[in-house]
Amino acid sequence: MPHAARPRVMASVDAGLESAIRRLEGFLAIPAISCDPAHDGDVRRLAEHVRADLERVGFTRARVLDLPEERQPVGARRAHPCVAAEWLGAGASKPTVLVYGHLDLQPVKGEPWDTPPHEPVRKQTPSGERLYARGAADDMAGWVSWLVATEAWLAEGGELPCNVKLILEGEEEIGSPNLERFMDAFPDAFAADVMVLTDTENPSVDIPGLTVSLRGLLEVEVACASSTSDVHSGLYGNLVPDPAIALCMLVARLVDDDGRLKILPNPVDPAWLETSRDVPLGDDVLVAAAHLRPGVKPLPERHLTRAAWAWRQPSVTILSTSLPQPGLEKNAIRKQASAVLSLRVGPGQTREALLEALTRAATAAPPMGVEVTVKERSGGSMSWDYNAVGPAFEAADRAYREAWGREPLRIGIGGSIPFVALFGRRFGNLPLVLNGVMDPQTTAHGPNESLHLGVFHKAIKANVALLDELGEALSA
Numbered sequence: 001m002p003h004a005a006r007p008r009v010m011a012s013v014d015a016g017l018e019s020a021i022r023r024l025e026g027f028l029a030i031p032a033i034s035c036d037p038a039h040d041g042d043v044r045r046l047a048e049h050v051r052a053d054l055e056r057v058g059f060t061r062a063r064v065l066d067l068p069e070e071r072q073p074v075g076a077r078r079a080h081p082c083v084a085a086e087w088l089g090a091g092a093s094k095p096t097v098l099v100y101g102h103l104d105l106q107p108v109k110g111e112p113w114d115t116p117p118h119e120p121v122r123k124q125t126p127s128g129e130r131l132y133a134r135g136a137a138d139d140m141a142g143w144v145s146w147l148v149a150t151e152a153w154l155a156e157g158g159e160l161p162c163n164v165k166l167i168l169e170g171e172e173e174i175g176s177p178n179l180e181r182f183m184d185a186f187p188d189a190f191a192a193d194v195m196v197l198t199d200t201e202n203p204s205v206d207i208p209g210l211t212v213s214l215r216g217l218l219e220v221e222v223a224c225a226s227s228t229s230d231v232h233s234g235l236y237g238n239l240v241p242d243p244a245i246a247l248c249m250l251v252a253r254l255v256d257d258d259g260r261l262k263i264l265p266n267p268v269d270p271a272w273l274e275t276s277r278d279v280p281l282g283d284d285v286l287v288a289a290a291h292l293r294p295g296v297k298p299l300p301e302r303h304l305t306r307a308a309w310a311w312r313q314p315s316v317t318i319l320s321t322s323l324p325q326p327g328l329e330k331n332a333i334r335k336q337a338s339a340v341l342s343l344r345v346g347p348g349q350t351r352e353a354l355l356e357a358l359t360r361a362a363t364a365a366p367p368m369g370v371e372v373t374v375k376e377r378s379g380g381s382m383s384w385d386y387n388a389v390g391p392a393f394e395a396a397d398r399a400y401r402e403a404w405g406r407e408p409l410r411i412g413i414g415g416s417i418p419f420v421a422l423f424g425r426r427f428g429n430l431p432l433v434l435n436g437v438m439d440p441q442t443t444a445h446g447p448n449e450s451l452h453l454g455v456f457h458k459a460i461k462a463n464v465a466l467l468d469e470l471g472e473a474l475s476a
């Protein structure tokens with residue numbers, strides 16, 4: 001049975017949309033850029049501002065969390081704060097839902113914005129009204145949609161239909177270097193029965209998405225060497241191996257004629273492949289989103305769908321090479337050449353398996369018999385592959401059907417989000433609902449980032465319904 005107040009709460013969300021947008025604009029005016037020490041004060045200022053707002057909404061224990069001194073990272077910058085809040089008035093028979101979002105922003109330096117990035121501007125577009133500002137959709141509106149939904153419940157219903165904890169991170173945009181330290185220092189702030197991680201994309205402004213997979217990331221350095229010094233290319237060309245050419249041949253061996261990684265293909269479930277045809281990734285979408293030049297087309301689908309290529313298959317990108325640079329030309333065969341490759345790891349595949357397959361492909365029968373070495377670089381992240389079934393996801397389907405008019409599409413992300421892999425590792429036994437307010441026109445991390453205001457509205461309503469549906473579906 002839906003909560004008796006639910007229709008009233010929904011109506012108040014409709015009536016209060018304008019003030020919700022204005023509140024969002026207020027948060028967006030603070031340049032909380034976490035990578036730039038010059039903005040450290042802004043991250044804290046925003047955290048304090050949000051904390052005060054959460055208290056006003058009716059959350060209890062709204063607090064700015066700082067890592068205790070003994071848990072601060074050694075030899076690195078101090079951790080930015082998190083904001084935590086909770087409302088546990090629904091009692092022990094009701095589940096506790098943890099909502100995660102992040103309040104920090106990507107930098108804007110050097111980007112060609114049409115309007116000032118920290119002065120939110122609303123514009124009409126062919127697909128509806130959008131709000132332009134750094135962080136509008138990544139991730140400010142993501143968690144503000146929860147703040148607005150919970151406020152509407154408390155104001156109209158006098159209570160929330162389940163217990164809610166909110167955790168807002170201050171350094172997601174620098175890769176969540178200390179999030180696990182916060183989990184260890186404040187386990188109570190993270191303890192919950194179901195988690196909603198709200199920082200991901202929807203396939204379109206009409207199709208909501210629940211993210212269920214991420215690719216991992218592996219960086220390697222591949223080097224080819226042939227001699228102990230550079231030698232004259234006129235005297236030794238055609239006689240001894242050229243490691244620069246060997247390196248190009250070696251990289252070319254790893255990919256097919258479309259430039260796609262050939263090693264360790266990830267099996268794709270036929271049923272999933274069929275439904276992935278619903279993902280709107282047509283030529284027109286890709287040409288615009290990837291800024292393709294006239295005449296350049298997206299890669300052919302072959303035996304898979306675009307979504308399968310982007311979300312499920314491993315891929316390779318050259319990050320840098322030690323090939324001779326412009327200005328340093330000389331008529332010599334260089335003694336060695338190397339490349340740093342970034343490999344995306346398919347969901348369900350491990351970095352170890354991909355590294356092993358790559359090493360085998362690179363070192364077996366090296367081009368021209370040069371010495372080949374493959375070294376893993378530090379960093380990277382695990383892939384994540386999740387089976388989104390069970391009562392929490394049935395609840396999510398019902399909530400989205402009410403707010404969006406359709407169930408969310410189970411989608412993947414081709415990129416790697418460290419905090420998701422971390423939550424997956426620490427809390428993978430809990431239902432993890434990954435949603436957000438981004439859409440393909442958002443251009444998160446780029447100039448003119450924007451939020452579709454219709455998506456914002458639907459997100460708030462989906463949250464209102466989801467709290468109620470989870471409260472019902474997971475109650476003891």
Ligand SMILES: [Zn+2]
Nearest residue numbers: 138139172199
């Ligand atoms: Zn984000």
